[in-house]
Amino acid sequence: MELITVITCHLNNNEYFHVYIICVGTFQAEEEKVIYGLVHPLQTWDPINAQLCHLKYIIQKLQEEKGFSNKMATIFKGPGWSPGKPWTGLREDIPEVKEPVYKYDKDVPLWKNLYIFLHFFILVIASGGVAKFKEGMSPLWVVAFILFMLFSLTSFGAIYDHKSYAPLMELFRCGVFLVVAKLSIPLTSSMVTVSIGLSWLYLASAAVWLLLSVKHNFLVKKVKAL
Incomplete structure (x- = not known):
């Protein structure tokens, strides 16, 4: 018991032993407030x-x-x-880190947050499907899906970073999905229904980002003309 007590003293922040070390009286309060994060915080969502x-x-x-x-x-x-x-x-x-530590974040409209959440959720479900049926898939399709995942996450990061090219990236991503959905052959009738539903979703998404791309280019030209 004494050995465990000594070990848990050094595991003060361990979730599994936290209640135990309080009960046996070995809990030691932090002398300084803990500041979580990186010494050099990232300034991007990429x-x-x-x-x-x-x-x-x-x-x-x-x-x-x-x-x-x-x-x-x-x-x-x-x-x-x-x-x-x-x-x-x-x-x-090592640079001294002091409070307040500001988290990198940029204001993004609610609809963009919901959009990214929805499309990210679709990617998670799709990755589970690829993992389940990968044995019957061509290695080329598996690699292509992984690259699409990476490009999607990069595109989402560009939206959060307010990159000027974000609308074009997302428009291209939606276009790639629509082309692949058109060329691929669903394995079951239920997958046909899902494919049609996703195609309509991505088509609507592409239309939104096309409008935003046109609007952005128009504003850029207008600013340069001033």
Whole structure:
């Protein structure tokens, strides 16, 4: 019992032992308020950038460092390393994080939030279907679906980031779905009904983003003419 008590003291924030450590009197309150997040918070909703931003940082640092040994050290040593510093860098180089920490967020109309939620839900259901029937599918179709998923998430991120090209990306995404739905052959009668319903949904979505694209281009031209 004493061993467990010692272990759970170090697992103060563990959800499984939290009640137990309070009961046995080993709970230790936080001395400082915990600030959750990244030292350098992401400033985008782009999922590709979120996965590759660290690689971009390493490549940029590689270009800045001089000498082969320093370039190799940039890859294999800690992110805080630089010539003359320890393997993991100096602790005092870590920027101090203070409150308030502002979460990256941009105001998006309610209808866009609902739109993205609906289309994301469809992608989740579709991914489950692909996982179930992948044995009878061509590997090319499976790869194409994965690429479509990645492009869809990137398009949703562009909408949240208010990118000027977001309407065109989403218009293209809806168009790709409509073409694929037209070319594919449903396996069952129930899938025919689902395919028709989704086709109408994506057709309506494409019409909305086409109108927004035309409106955006018109406003851009109008601004340039001033």
